[in-house]
Amino acid sequence: MAADTSHKVLFEQYGVFIHANSGDGCIEQDLLVSGSIRLVDKDGEVLVEYRPLEDSVDPSNMLCAGKDSSSVMEWGQSPEDRPHHGLEAQHSYETEWDMVNAVSFKKKTCSNGEGALNHSHERNRWAFTFSVGDLSSVTVKMDGWSYLFFKLKEASVSLPTLHFHQGGSAEFLDSLRRCALLRESPEDERCLLVSTANRALSQSFENLLEDNNFGLVHKLKKDPYVTTLGGFSKVTNYLFDAFRGAEEQQRRRPPEEVADLLGEVIPGLEINQQEESGFEVITRIDLGVRPEVQRGEPLSTEQWAEHQDTEGRILNVPHLKQVIFKGGLCHMLRKDVWKFLLGYFPWDSTLEERKALQRAKTDEYFRMKLQWKSVSEEQERRNSRLRDCKSLIEKDVNRTDRTNRFYEGIDNPGLVLLHDILMTYCMFDFDLGYVQGMSDLLSPLLFVMENEVEAFWCFVSFMDQMHQNFEEQMQGMKTQLVQLGSLLRLLDQKFWNYLESQDSGFLYFCFRWLLIRFKRELSFHDVLRLWEVMWTGLPCQNLHLLVCCSILDSEKQKIMEENYGFNEILKHVNELSMKLDIEEVLRKAEAICLQIKGCKDLPHSVSDILGFNTDEVTAGDPWSEVTAPRKTSPAPSPSPTDRGQGAFANGHGLLRESSQNGCGVSFVS
Amino acid sequence: MSGKTSLLKVILLGDGGVGKSSLMNRYVTNKFDTHLFHTIGVEFLNKDLEVDGHMVTLQIWDTAGQERFRSLRTPFYRGSDCCLLTFSVDDSQSFLNMGNWKKEFIYYADVKEPEKFPFVVLGNKVDVTERQVSAEDARQWCQENGNHPYYETSAKDDTNVAAAFEEAVRRVLATEERTEHLIHTDTVNLQRRPRSTTSCCS
Ligand SMILES: Nc1nc2c(ncn2[C@@H]2O[C@H](COP(=O)(O)OP(=O)(O)OP(=O)(O)O)[C@@H](O)[C@H]2O)c(=O)[nH]1
Ligand SMILES: [Mg+2]
Numbered sequence: 001m002a003a004d005t006s007h008k009v010l011f012e013q014y015g016v017f018i019h020a021n022s023g024d025g026c027i028e029q030d031l032l033v034s035g036s037i038r039l040v041d042k043d044g045e046v047l048v049e050y051r052p053l054e055d056s057v058d059p060s061n062m063l064c065a066g067k068d069s070s071s072v073m074e075w076g077q078s079p080e081d082r083p084h085h086g087l088e089a090q091h092s093y094e095t096e097w098d099m100v101n102a103v104s105f106k107k108k109t110c111s112n113g114e115g116a117l118n119h120s121h122e123r124n125r126w127a128f129t130f131s132v133g134d135l136s137s138v139t140v141k142m143d144g145w146s147y148l149f150f151k152l153k154e155a156s157v158s159l160p161t162l163h164f165h166q167g168g169s170a171e172f173l174d175s176l177r178r179c180a181l182l183r184e185s186p187e188d189e190r191c192l193l194v195s196t197a198n199r200a201l202s203q204s205f206e207n208l209l210e211d212n213n214f215g216l217v218h219k220l221k222k223d224p225y226v227t228t229l230g231g232f233s234k235v236t237n238y239l240f241d242a243f244r245g246a247e248e249q250q251r252r253r254p255p256e257e258v259a260d261l262l263g264e265v266i267p268g269l270e271i272n273q274q275e276e277s278g279f280e281v282i283t284r285i286d287l288g289v290r291p292e293v294q295r296g297e298p299l300s301t302e303q304w305a306e307h308q309d310t311e312g313r314i315l316n317v318p319h320l321k322q323v324i325f326k327g328g329l330c331h332m333l334r335k336d337v338w339k340f341l342l343g344y345f346p347w348d349s350t351l352e353e354r355k356a357l358q359r360a361k362t363d364e365y366f367r368m369k370l371q372w373k374s375v376s377e378e379q380e381r382r383n384s385r386l387r388d389c390k391s392l393i394e395k396d397v398n399r400t401d402r403t404n405r406f407y408e409g410i411d412n413p414g415l416v417l418l419h420d421i422l423m424t425y426c427m428f429d430f431d432l433g434y435v436q437g438m439s440d441l442l443s444p445l446l447f448v449m450e451n452e453v454e455a456f457w458c459f460v461s462f463m464d465q466m467h468q469n470f471e472e473q474m475q476g477m478k479t480q481l482v483q484l485g486s487l488l489r490l491l492d493q494k495f496w497n498y499l500e501s502q503d504s505g506f507l508y509f510c511f512r513w514l515l516i517r518f519k520r521e522l523s524f525h526d527v528l529r530l531w532e533v534m535w536t537g538l539p540c541q542n543l544h545l546l547v548c549c550s551i552l553d554s555e556k557q558k559i560m561e562e563n564y565g566f567n568e569i570l571k572h573v574n575e576l577s578m579k580l581d582i583e584e585v586l587r588k589a590e591a592i593c594l595q596i597k598g599c600k601d602l603p604h605s606v607s608d609i610l611g612f613n614t615d616e617v618t619a620g621d622p623w624s625e626v627t628a629p630r631k632t633s634p635a636p637s638p639s640p641t642d643r644g645q646g647a648f649a650n651g652h653g654l655l656r657e658s659s660q661n662g663c664g665v666s667f668v669s
Numbered sequence: 670m671s672g673k674t675s676l677l678k679v680i681l682l683g684d685g686g687v688g689k690s691s692l693m694n695r696y697v698t699n700k701f702d703t704h705l706f707h708t709i710g711v712e713f714l715n716k717d718l719e720v721d722g723h724m725v726t727l728q729i730w731d732t733a734g735q736e737r738f739r740s741l742r743t744p745f746y747r748g749s750d751c752c753l754l755t756f757s758v759d760d761s762q763s764f765l766n767m768g769n770w771k772k773e774f775i776y777y778a779d780v781k782e783p784e785k786f787p788f789v790v791l792g793n794k795v796d797v798t799e800r801q802v803s804a805e806d807a808r809q810w811c812q813e814n815g816n817h818p819y820y821e822t823s824a825k826d827d828t829n830v831a832a833a834f835e836e837a838v839r840r841v842l843a844t845e846e847r848t849e850h851l852i853h854t855d856t857v858n859l860q861r862r863p864r865s866t867t868s869c870c871s
Contacts, residue, residue, distance in 0.1 A: 392685065392735070395685060395686035395707065396685075396707050399686075399705060399706050399707040400706065400707075402703070402704040403704050408704075435735065435737050436685065436707055436709065436733060436735045436737070436738070437709055439707075440706075440709075470737070472737070474737070474738075474740065474741075508710075508711070508741070508744070511709075511710045511711075511741055512709045512710040515709060515710070516709065520706065520709065567713070567728075570711065570713070571713065574710075574712055
């Protein structure tokens with residue numbers, strides 16, 4: 001890789017089309033041009049490039065157009081494929097998580113006119129390149145797919161509309177947002193006005209966003225001094241710069257714009273504006289006092305019996321869930337009630353229906369079990385996937401809850417069942433196979449069910465919720481860590497700043513908590529309690545994130561007073577294992593939930609995480625196609641790209657008239 | 670004797686189940702726990718020791734071996750002073766994967782001069798009778814891949830465990846003398862907080 005090359009592809013998307021007849025009403029009817037759009041950093045200047053594939057294609061070829069979609073390096077591969085030095089190496093950390101494909105750009109880029117269209121060659125008639133600095137606005141529309149219309153500052157130049165038939169428009173805008181500020185036009189919410197006036201400020205947002213994506217280690221290398229300041233103070237500095245600049249030169253960034261952006265980027269922040277421009281007071285959202293919350297008694301067998309009609313249907317489920325949420329279940333009930341909580345049994349099914357279901361599910365289970373059971377040694381020798389699963393499972397079964405009476409000793413039947421269910425799950429979901437951590441999730445289920453088939457189907461239901469945690473890219477983990485970051489920041493800016501100052505803002509120390517839902521942090525029986533409470537779906541969605549907040553809330557004092565660094569925080573958190581009081585943790589988690597719920601100016605990003613405004617979520621949201629959860633996972637967690645989306649979808653509601661006599665920028669906590 | 674205690678960071682890498690956690694626990698707590706969980710996430714333990722007159726706090730990092738968790742463990746490679754490449758002598762696959770572990774480490778630890786970086790290779794579980802990897806094969810690999818020292822260990826029987834970790838320390842100290850740095854810059858960062866155990870006689 002030539003050292004002098006300074007082309008860096010920030011974003012690339014194939015399958016982007018120009019509809020030649022719909023754009024500027026000319027030439028051949030129905031001509032579809034397929035090509036790719038790129039965002040390229042060229043010597044610090046960011047260019048948007050559109051390149052058609054070799055030739056324009058007619059609609060009949062459209063399906064195969066752009067199918068070889070990548071000249072972009074995949075970072076998920078083994079290290080030997082990668083260059084060991086050079087620019088990209090520094091980025092490996094982010095890209096690993098981000099899947100942002102930051103690679104040096106080898107193909108020759110067309111070097112003509114900044115902001116001008118390239119009409120010179122017939123073949124390249126549709127290619128165009130312009131600098132983001134010359135972009136005035138992007139209009140986003142939706143019609144089965146998203147399409148973008150770019151308007152340049154130079155009004156005489158018009159560009160064809162780009163149709164993202166294969167998705168990627170939201171990601172494109174996300175990337176664009178990293179180099180420019182986009183804000184909704186007051187006249188048309190679909191129109192995003194672009195400004196790049198103050199690079200320093202947009203840079204600061206980029207940094208903040210990157211924090212969420214774990215870019216910190218990289219940054220630390222580059223600039224340890226800046227990084228040790230909290231993310232918040234970074235913004236302060238940039239704000240000062242921005243406003244100072246604004247007084248001196250022409251004012252380019254209206255304060256509402258800054259307010260909008262800050263509010264979304266930093267949950268918990270509210271910007272009060274006065275009529276007079278140039279003076280802002282930034283306050284933190286007042287969360288109000290945290291209410292006192294009581295825990296209740298576990299659901300008793302009598303209560304459970306009262307909630308069933310003569311045919312075995314479960315009555316008044318919301319009330320039931322409320323009781324379970326408040327106090328859990330007495331142990332005897334778990335075997336029955338968990339099946340409902342996990343969704344294996346429908347609440348409104350009759351006893352008869354459930355028996356029939358069990359019969360069918362038993363057949364299905366043994367059919368799948370037979371599949372791996374009947375693989376001969378010969379076959380196995382030629383099936384490395386199966387062999388790997390098997391060997392991993394064998395290793396892990398021997399290292400899961402071995403002190404529990406159900407799994408202790410050698411030749412304990414519990415071990416065989418654990419093994420067999422996990423193997424059968426490989427047959428059930430071969431794409432996922434077995435990933436470490438799954439044995440931890442199964443063990444309590446099997447312990448409670450004491451039945452291979454029922455434990456299996458409960459496990460299947462639980463895995464539906466947890467699937468994303470274990471997928472190749474561990475998207476579920478990334479999403480949750482980002483979401484947790486938003487919550488922590490809202491709850492206690494000071495603690496969040498501390499974590500960031502100790503390079504711990506990416507919350508690695510919560511990884512095990514989240515991957516296996518506190519299985520290793522609590523005593524076995526407390527795990528049972530926590531899980532059944534979680535499965536009620538009360539008092540809000542993603543309770544487990546509030547459980548994290550609750551635990552950290554109890555530890556933050558110590559962490560900050562003792563001035564724990566990166567290593568000590570990790571160690572301290574790891575050592576909390578088996579020392580937590582589940583009822584106390586849950587009590588505080590619920591209290592935090594109520595506290596947040598009671599806050600009226602909650603940033604949308606936070607209400608989305610906790611599902612407070614699910615009914616408000618706009619049905620025609622043009623981004624739903626992009627952010628829809630993958631595969632079978634019903635997990636309602638929005639993907640991390642939501643932060644970008646939120647930043648322009650919610651640019652309202654955070655501003656409040658203030659009578660405060662603020663001068664300049666100050667922080668009130 | 671130098672009055673200074675250096676903090677050395679070593680990291681155990683190798684396939685899942687080769688015995689990384691067991692080795693760490695054996696060395697630090699002198700126990701072998703057959704009930705040990707497989708590792709999820711990242712853990713570390715500290716141990717103070719004296720090697721050739723140098724007081725050293727060894728910070729031993731233990732990670733999860735499964736491929737899937739790469740993005741979790743790799744950020745912790747940075748700042749390592751030594752890498753303990755571990756395989757199990759009763760698992761030939763774990764031996765074959767060592768090259769990959771080494772590459773992964775060099776890449777993510779951002780090692781400037783991989784040829785000079787101290788690696789120590791551990792063939793664990795030598796107490797097991799059904800070996801799949803012979804000592805000769807292992808030695809040969811070490812020779813061909815940078816002349817790394819090789820130790821056959823058993824966390825179970827406490828064979829060579831301390832020797833292997835002490836060798837790691839020696840290697841680090843040797844490299845540091847060569848480069849005339851007592852402590853790597855990265856380890857200084859780790860040492861940010863003053864330790865209470867630096868006094869000479871306790
Ligand atoms: N016979 C024998 N067994 C060992 C030895 N060391 C570890 N084991 C066993 O091998 C299994 C795996 O050991 P761990 O220490 O958990 O392996 P690990 O490398 O930490 O594995 P991951 O955490 O999954 O990456 C456990 O059942 C240990 O009891 C040894 O020296 N001899
Ligand atoms: Mg381990």
